[in-house]
Amino acid sequence: MNSEDITGHLMNAHKKNPDLVIEGGLVLTMAEGQAPVSNGRVLIKHGIITDIQSRKEKGEGPGLQTEVIDAKDAIVMPGLVNAHTHAAMTLFRGLADDLPLKQWLFEKIFPAEAKYLNPDTVYWGSLLACLEMIASGTTCIADGYFFQDETVRAVHEAGLRGLIAQGVIDFPAPGVPDPKKNLEVAREFIERWLGFSALITPGMFCHSPVTCSEQTLKGAWEISRRFDLPLQIHLSETSDEVNEVIRKTGKRPVFYLDRLGLIDKGLIAAHAIHLDEREISCIFEKGVKIVHVPESNMKLCAGPAPVRDMVNAGLTVGLGTDGCSSNNNLDLFCEMDTAAKLSKVYDLDPVGLDANTVIKMATCWGASVLGLEKEIGTLEPGKRADIIVVDTHQPHLCPVYDPLSAIVYSANGADVKDVIVNGKVLMKNREFTTLDPVEIMEKVKAISSKISI
Amino acid sequence: MNSEDITGHLMNAHKKNPDLVIEGGLVLTMAEGQAPVSNGRVLIKHGIITDIQSRKEKGEGPGLQTEVIDAKDAIVMPGLVNAHTHAAMTLFRGLADDLPLKQWLFEKIFPAEAKYLNPDTVYWGSLLACLEMIASGTTCIADGYFFQDETVRAVHEAGLRGLIAQGVIDFPAPGVPDPKKNLEVAREFIERWLGFSALITPGMFCHSPVTCSEQTLKGAWEISRRFDLPLQIHLSETSDEVNEVIRKTGKRPVFYLDRLGLIDKGLIAAHAIHLDEREISCIFEKGVKIVHVPESNMKLCAGPAPVRDMVNAGLTVGLGTDGCSSNNNLDLFCEMDTAAKLSKVYDLDPVGLDANTVIKMATCWGASVLGLEKEIGTLEPGKRADIIVVDTHQPHLCPVYDPLSAIVYSANGADVKDVIVNGKVLMKNREFTTLDPVEIMEKVKAISSKISI
Numbered sequence: 001m002n003s004e005d006i007t008g009h010l011m012n013a014h015k016k017n018p019d020l021v022i023e024g025g026l027v028l029t030m031a032e033g034q035a036p037v038s039n040g041r042v043l044i045k046h047g048i049i050t051d052i053q054s055r056k057e058k059g060e061g062p063g064l065q066t067e068v069i070d071a072k073d074a075i076v077m078p079g080l081v082n083a084h085t086h087a088a089m090t091l092f093r094g095l096a097d098d099l100p101l102k103q104w105l106f107e108k109i110f111p112a113e114a115k116y117l118n119p120d121t122v123y124w125g126s127l128l129a130c131l132e133m134i135a136s137g138t139t140c141i142a143d144g145y146f147f148q149d150e151t152v153r154a155v156h157e158a159g160l161r162g163l164i165a166q167g168v169i170d171f172p173a174p175g176v177p178d179p180k181k182n183l184e185v186a187r188e189f190i191e192r193w194l195g196f197s198a199l200i201t202p203g204m205f206c207h208s209p210v211t212c213s214e215q216t217l218k219g220a221w222e223i224s225r226r227f228d229l230p231l232q233i234h235l236s237e238t239s240d241e242v243n244e245v246i247r248k249t250g251k252r253p254v255f256y257l258d259r260l261g262l263i264d265k266g267l268i269a270a271h272a273i274h275l276d277e278r279e280i281s282c283i284f285e286k287g288v289k290i291v292h293v294p295e296s297n298m299k300l301c302a303g304p305a306p307v308r309d310m311v312n313a314g315l316t317v318g319l320g321t322d323g324c325s326s327n328n329n330l331d332l333f334c335e336m337d338t339a340a341k342l343s344k345v346y347d348l349d350p351v352g353l354d355a356n357t358v359i360k361m362a363t364c365w366g367a368s369v370l371g372l373e374k375e376i377g378t379l380e381p382g383k384r385a386d387i388i389v390v391d392t393h394q395p396h397l398c399p400v401y402d403p404l405s406a407i408v409y410s411a412n413g414a415d416v417k418d419v420i421v422n423g424k425v426l427m428k429n430r431e432f433t434t435l436d437p438v439e440i441m442e443k444v445k446a447i448s449s450k451i452s453i
Numbered sequence: 454m455n456s457e458d459i460t461g462h463l464m465n466a467h468k469k470n471p472d473l474v475i476e477g478g479l480v481l482t483m484a485e486g487q488a489p490v491s492n493g494r495v496l497i498k499h500g501i502i503t504d505i506q507s508r509k510e511k512g513e514g515p516g517l518q519t520e521v522i523d524a525k526d527a528i529v530m531p532g533l534v535n536a537h538t539h540a541a542m543t544l545f546r547g548l549a550d551d552l553p554l555k556q557w558l559f560e561k562i563f564p565a566e567a568k569y570l571n572p573d574t575v576y577w578g579s580l581l582a583c584l585e586m587i588a589s590g591t592t593c594i595a596d597g598y599f600f601q602d603e604t605v606r607a608v609h610e611a612g613l614r615g616l617i618a619q620g621v622i623d624f625p626a627p628g629v630p631d632p633k634k635n636l637e638v639a640r641e642f643i644e645r646w647l648g649f650s651a652l653i654t655p656g657m658f659c660h661s662p663v664t665c666s667e668q669t670l671k672g673a674w675e676i677s678r679r680f681d682l683p684l685q686i687h688l689s690e691t692s693d694e695v696n697e698v699i700r701k702t703g704k705r706p707v708f709y710l711d712r713l714g715l716i717d718k719g720l721i722a723a724h725a726i727h728l729d730e731r732e733i734s735c736i737f738e739k740g741v742k743i744v745h746v747p748e749s750n751m752k753l754c755a756g757p758a759p760v761r762d763m764v765n766a767g768l769t770v771g772l773g774t775d776g777c778s779s780n781n782n783l784d785l786f787c788e789m790d791t792a793a794k795l796s797k798v799y800d801l802d803p804v805g806l807d808a809n810t811v812i813k814m815a816t817c818w819g820a821s822v823l824g825l826e827k828e829i830g831t832l833e834p835g836k837r838a839d840i841i842v843v844d845t846h847q848p849h850l851c852p853v854y855d856p857l858s859a860i861v862y863s864a865n866g867a868d869v870k871d872v873i874v875n876g877k878v879l880m881k882n883r884e885f886t887t888l889d890p891v892e893i894m895e896k897v898k899a900i901s902s903k904i905s906i
Contacts, residue, residue: 090851094858098793098807132848298794299862301803328862329849334787340551341751341791342798350754354551395585396782396866398543398894399901405547409752409781413849414867441851448852 011381014045020423021062022389025071026403027052029379030078030363036403042076044385047423051381069418069428073393075403077359078379079139079386079421080332081366084232084270084291084320086145087154088125090132091116091447093324101238101300109325112453113146117174123150124443129330130158131435136331136413139386139421142268142291142320142370144205144232146174152193152200159426159434161386163370164193165205165232168220170213183219190227199422201370205232209253210244214260221262230289230371231262235269237302242274254279263288268369270320273297273305280306280313289316289369292361294339296322308343308352318369319361331413332362340408355408389418464834467498473876474515475842478524479856480505482832483531483816489856495529497838500876504834522871522881526846528856530812531832532592532839532874533785534819537685537723537744537773539598540607541578543585544569544900546777554691554753562778563624565906566599570627576603577896582783583611584888589784589866590841592874595721595744595773595823597658597685599627605646605653612879612887614839616823617646618658618685621673623666636672643680652875654823658685662706663697667713674715683742683824684715688722690755695727707732716741721822723773726750726758733759733766742769742822745814747792749775761796761805771822772814784866785815793861808861842871 020043027040029052041061043051055061061068096108122145133141140161143151148166155162166186170179186204193202206212206220224231236242236253249256254275257263265287272290275283283290292307310317319339321330336358343353367377376386390407392400394415400406419427426434473496480493482505494514496504508514514521549561575598586594593614596604601619608615619639623632639657646655657673659665665673677684689695689706702709707728710716718740725743728736736743745760763770772792774783789811796806820830829839843860845853847868853859872880879887 093852093863094854097855097858097862098803100803104803128848128851135848295794298798299803301797301801303801304798324863328858331849331865334790334865337787338791338794341748342795344754345751345757345795348754348756350551350553350557350752393894395581395588395890395894396784398581399546399898401547401901401904402550405550405781409550410546410777412784412787412865412867414865437848441846441848445852448854451854 011050014050015043018043018045018050018062018066020044020067020069020385020420020425022069022071022076022387023061024055025074025076025389027379028075028077028403030359031378031380040076042379042387044423047385049379049381049383049385052379067425069389069425071389073391074417075390075392075407077388077390077407078363078377079388079419080137080362081318081370081377082133082138082141082320082330082332083268083318083366083369084293084322085129085141085143085330086323087129087141087143087151088117088122088145089323089325090128091121091125091444091451093328095325095451095453097328101302102240104300108453112451113174116451117146119147119150121447122147123154124440124447126151126154127158127435127440128444129324130154130160131432131437131440132330133160134158134419134426134432134435135416136333137388137390137416137419138330138332139388139419140367140370140372140376142232146176148189149192152202156197156200157434159421159424161199161376161421163201163203163230165203167205167207168216169207169211170216171211183216183223186220187223190223190229194227201229203229203232208234208237208241209257210241217257217262218260221260224266230266230268232268232270235272236274237271239274239303252276252279254282258282258286271297271302271305272310273303275306280310280315284313284315289318291318291320291369292339293320293322294342295335296326298338298342300326304342304346307339308347308349311353311357316365316368317361318366319358333407333412336362336408355404358408359404385420385423387420388416390415391417464503467503468496471496471498471503471515471519473497473520473522473838473873473878475522475524475529475840476514477508478527478529478842480832481528481530481856483812484831484833493529495832495840497876500838502832502834502836502838505832520878522842522878524842526844527870528843528845528860530841530843530860531816531830532841532872533590533815534771534823534830535586535591535594535773535783535785536721536771536819536822537746537775538582538594538596538783539776540582540594540596540604541570541575541598542776542778543581544574544578544897544904546781548778548904548906550781554755555693557753561906565904566627569904570599572600572603574900575600576607577893577900579604579607580611580888580893581897582777583607583613584885584890584893585783586613587611587872587879587885587888588869589786590843590869590872591783591785592839592841592872593823593825593829595685599629601642602645605655609650609653610887612874612877614652614829614874616654616656616683618656620658620660621669622660622664623669624664636669636676639673640676643676643682647680654682656682656685661687661690661694662710663694670710670715671713674713677719683719683721685721685723688725689727690724692727692756705729705732707735711735711739718742724750724755724758725763726756728759733763733768737766737768742771744771744773744822745792746773746775747795748788749779751795753779757795757799760792761800761802764806764810769818769821770814771819772811786860786865789815789861808857811861812857838873838876840873841869843868844870
C-alpha cells in the first residue's frame with residue numbers, strides 16, 4: 001500500500017467505530033460546490049472527520065459506546081475562525097466608548113494596558129474571551145497581545161485552536177518595558193511554544209507600520225520567516241496613519257512594507273481600510289492575507305474597508321472581531337451580518353458581499369488566512385473536526401428557507417448549541433466542558449472592580 | 454382632595470401592597486437626568502409602576518403574596534419600542550436576500566404577499582413575530598400591514614402593546630383587492646378596534662408617497678385626524694422614490710406631503726433617508742416623528758439616513774427593525790448597536806450617536822414617536838409597567854463598567870430574561886407565559902413549506 005491507500009484504509013476502519021457522531025440537522029460543509037446535506041450524520045474519530053453521510057441513505061447510526069451530539073432542528077457547520085482579536089481585552093470591554101480612535105487608544109487603552117496588564121490579568125481576561133468565543137461558536141483565533149504565555153495557557157485550557165502572537169511595538173509595552181528587547185522577547189516566546197500543541201501556533205504581531213520602526217518590521221519579518229510562521233500587523237486602519245507613513249517614507253503603507261519585504265503570503269494584515277487600487281493589486285499579486293474587522297472599523301470611525309473590491313480582486317479575506325474594547329463582543333455571527341450589510345450600504349451593491357461570501361470569510365477563507373486551510377475551515381473527510389451546531393428551533397430562526405441567510409442575517413452567537421474542536425466537545429447543549437464560567441466571570445469582575453482610567 | 458392628591462394617595466396605598474416586584478439589579482430608568490439605581494426594587498400595582506427604590510435604603514421587600522422577579526446580576530430597563538415593523542413578514546424571513554430593493558419588492562415580496570397572505574397566515578406570522586419580540590425584549594410595536602384584524606388578535610393574545618395600522622396602497626393588496634376601497638377598509642378597521650383594548654391603538658399606514666396618490670394620502674390623513682390617530686408612512690427610502698416624487702410634483706417628498714397637509718406631528722415617517730437640510734428643518738418645525746431603520750436601510754442598499762443630523766436638529770427619532778424579510782430579525786438590541794456604529798462610520802463622528810442616544814431612540818423617544826410618552830418609555834412612578842430584565846451574568850456581558858455600553862455594544866436580545874407589559878409578566882426566566890412557542894413555530898414551518906417564489 002502506498003501512503004494514500006493507507007490513509008484511505010484507516011479512514012474506512014475509523015468510520016466503523018467513531019468516537020463522536022453528530023446526528024441529524026442540515027450539514028453546511030462550506031466545501032466548494034457542495035450542497036448542504038439534509039438529515040446528515042458526521043462521523044469523527046481521533047479528532048478527524050471520517051465521513052459525512054445522509055442518514056436517509058445510510059440508515060442506522062453507530063453503536064452505544066459512541067458519544068452522540070443531537071443536531072435535530074439545527075445547522076451543522078465549520079467552527080468559526082476569528083482571524084483578528086486581542087483576547088485579554090475583554091478586561092476593558094465597555095471601559096471607553098464613543099471616542100475617536102486616537103483618543104481611545106492613547107488616552108484610554110494604552111494607559112489601561114500599562115497600568116493593569118500583568119500575567120494574572122491577561123490569563124483571566126483571555127479565559128473570559130475563550131468562554132465567550134466557545135459560547136458563540138468560534139473555534140479558532142488569531143490573537144496578538146502581551147504576556148502571551150498566559151494567552152497560550154488560557155487557549156490551551158479552553159481547548160481552542162489558535163495562532164497566538166506576541167505583540168511587538170517600539171514603545172515600552174506590558175511585559176516588555178525595554179522596547180529594544182521587543183524582538184528578543186517575541187523570538188523567545190516563539191521558541192518556547194513551537195511544537196507544544198498541535199492546536200496552538202505561536203507567532204509575532206507588529207502593532208503597525210507607524211508604531212514599529214523599519215528595523216523592527218524587518219527584524220520581525222526575518223524571525224517569522226526563519227520559523228516559517230505568519231506575521232500579523234494592523235495595516236492602514238486610519239487615514240492619519242497612511243499620511244504619516246507617506247510623510248516619513250514617501251510611499252503608501254503597502255509599498256513601504258513591500259520595500260521592506262513584508263508584502264508576501266506570510267503577512268496577515270488586519271483592517272486594511274485605506275488602500276488604493278494599486279495597493280490592492282500589489283497585495284493580490286504577493287498573496288498577503290487580509291482580515292476584515294467591520295464592527296471595530298465602524299465603532300472607532302476608522303472607515304469602511306473596500307472589502308468587496310478586495311474579494312472581487314481575488315484576495316484571501318478573513319473576518320475578525322478585534323478586541324472587546326472596540327466592538328464590544330466577540331460574536332462572529334454579528335460580525336458576518338455587519339460585514340454583509342455594511343458592504344451593501346457602502347458599495348450600494350446588494351450582491352457583492354452576499355451571505356455565502358461572508359460565511360466563507362468566517363470559515364474556510366479565515367482558515368486560509370491563518371495557513372490552516374488543509375486542516376480546518378470546511379467539513380470534509382480528512383479534516384480536523386472543528387464543528388459547531390446552531391439550534392434553529394428558535395423564534396428568530398423560523399422559518400429557514402435558506403440556511404446561509406439564517407446564519408448571517410438572523411442568527412447570533414447565543415444560538416450555538418454545541419462546539420467541537422479537534423474532535424473534543426467544548427460545549428454541549430450550552431454547557432461548557434473545559435471551563436468554569438462562574439469562576440472566570442467572578443475573577444474578571446474582581447479584576448475590573450479595581451480598574452479606572 | 455383634588456385629583457392630583459387622590460393619585461398620590463392611591464400610589465402610596467399601592468406601594469404597600471404591590472402585585473409584582475422586581476428585586477435587585479441595576480435600574481436604568483431612562484428618565485431625563487436620572488442616574489441608574491443600583492441594587493434596586495421596582496414596585497408594580499394594577500399595571501402601574503408605583504415606586505423605584507434602592508434596596509439598601511429601603512430594607513425588606515414586600516410580603517409573600519407578591520410575585521417577585523429576581524433581577525440579581527441584571528439590568529432593569531424600559532421595554533423596547535419597535536417603532537417600525539411589519540410583524541407577519543416573519544413568514545418571508547430569508548425568502549429573498551442579497552437583492553436590490555426594487556427587485557426584492559416587486560419580484561419577490563409583493564408576489565409572495567399576493568399569493569400567500571390570508572387571515573390565517575397573517576395571524577400565525579404575527580404570533581411568531583410577537584414570540585420573537587418578547588424573547589428579545591420588545592414590549593411595544595408600531596406595525597403596518599394587511600389583514601390587520603389578525604395582527605391585532607396576535608398582539609392581543611401575546612399581551613404586547615401596539616399601534617397596529619391597516620396598510621393603504623393604490624394597488625390591489627392582500628385583503629383589499631379593489632384599491633378604490635383601501636381607505637374604506639382602513640377606516641372600518643379603525644372603527645372596529647378603537648377602544649377595544651388599552652394596549653392596542655388602531656391606525657393607518659400609507660405605503661409611500663409614490664404608491665399612494667395625492668387623493669389617497671389626503672384621505673388617509675383626514676381619517677387619521679378625525680380619530681386623532683397617528684398616520685404611518687415610508688418616507689424617502691430610496692433616491693428613485695425621491696426623484697419620482699420630484700418628477701411628478703415638482704417638489705421633494707417632504708414639501709409635497711407638506712402641501713397635502715401631512716407634515717404634522719401626527720405623521721410617523723419611517724426610513725427618512727434621502728432628506729436634505731431644508732426637509733429636516735421643515736420636519737422639525739412641524740413635529741413629524743421619524744423612525745430610523747438602520748439594518749433594513751443597509752440590507753436593501755437604501756442608504757444610511759442622516760440620523761445624527763436629525764437628532765442634533767432636535768427631531769423625535771425612534772428605532773425600528775422593519776419586517777423580517779429585510780433585516781432578518783426583530784432584535785432591537787442589534788438595531789441599537791448598528792445604529793450607533795453606522796452613524797460613527799458614516800458621519801465619521803464617534804460621539805453623535807452614542808450609547809445613551811440610541812437607547813433613548815429604542816425606549817423613551819420611541820414612545821414619543823407613537824404618542825405614548827406619558828404612558829411608557831421610561832421607568833417612573835405613575836407610568837405603565839413595560840419593563841425588561843437583561844441578564845448580565847454572561848461571558849459577553851462581563852465586566853460591566855457602563856450599563857449603557859453593555860446594552861448597546863455587547864448585549865443581544867437573547868440576554869433578556871424577563872418581560873413585563875402593563876404589569877403582566879409575558880416571559881419569566883425565558884419561559885413564555887402567554888404564547889406556545891412550539892405550536893407557533895410548527896404552524897409557521899407548515900405554512901412556509903408551501904411558499905416558493
